[in-house]
Amino acid sequence: MKSAMAFLFLIIAPAWPAAGAVSQQEQNKAIAGRVFHEILNQGKFQVADEIYAKDFVNHGLHRDFSLAEDQAAARFEKQTCPDLHLTIGPTLAEGDLVSVAWIARGTQTAAAGWLPPTGVKIELRGITIWRIVDGKIREEWTSYNEMTVLRELIYQVRWQLLGLLCAGLFLFWICYRLAGKLRSRLHAG
Numbered sequence: 001m002k003s004a005m006a007f008l009f010l011i012i013a014p015a016w017p018a019a020g021a022v023s024q025q026e027q028n029k030a031i032a033g034r035v036f037h038e039i040l041n042q043g044k045f046q047v048a049d050e051i052y053a054k055d056f057v058n059h060g061l062h063r064d065f066s067l068a069e070d071q072a073a074a075r076f077e078k079q080t081c082p083d084l085h086l087t088i089g090p091t092l093a094e095g096d097l098v099s100v101a102w103i104a105r106g107t108q109t110a111a112a113g114w115l116p117p118t119g120v121k122i123e124l125r126g127i128t129i130w131r132i133v134d135g136k137i138r139e140e141w142t143s144y145n146e147m148t149v150l151r152e153l154i155y156q157v158r159w160q161l162l163g164l165l166c167a168g169l170f171l172f173w174i175c176y177r178l179a180g181k182l183r184s185r186l187h188a189g
Helices: 002-015 024-041 045-051 067-080 146-156 158-188
Strands: 052-059 085-094 097-108 120-133 136-144
Touching: 024 045, 024 067, 024 085, 024 097, 024 120, 024 136, 045 052, 045 067, 052 067, 067 097
Parallel strands: 052 136
Antiparallel strands: 085 097, 097 120, 120 136
16 A cells, blocks of 8 residues: 555655745746836836846837837836836736736826926826746837827826916907008008
């Protein structure tokens, strides 16, 4: 009986994962989580060298982006919305791919290009897929609706925009009237 149990153990034991062993998919999920927790939420951009491969490519909608461009965009987002926080949703791993659904929330309190600080609260949902090889992120595909941000911005500052539009129309009307008077004086003289 003991020899039969030992034989059975030798056959079955290799199929059991070692105690405390973590699967490659779980390791890849942990790497993906670091991007959200350390880089995007905490602003620890220096850890990008630990997380991303040197030949990393972010496959954008119209062109590919290098690691330097990708991290510059992340820094810009964090600068524009210092309270930016991304919450991780469902995370799936299969082979060398990790997919993460996420929600980003933040307040635009710094200038963003031509747009001055507005105090607009933004909420955005998206999904990112990473290809992770040898413990480093090699490729990224991210999808979200950029119009959501614009819609939230316009909705939250609609009265200010309406005021600017009215002021612009009023100034146009004054200039139109002055130009008409000037024209009539030039033709009368």
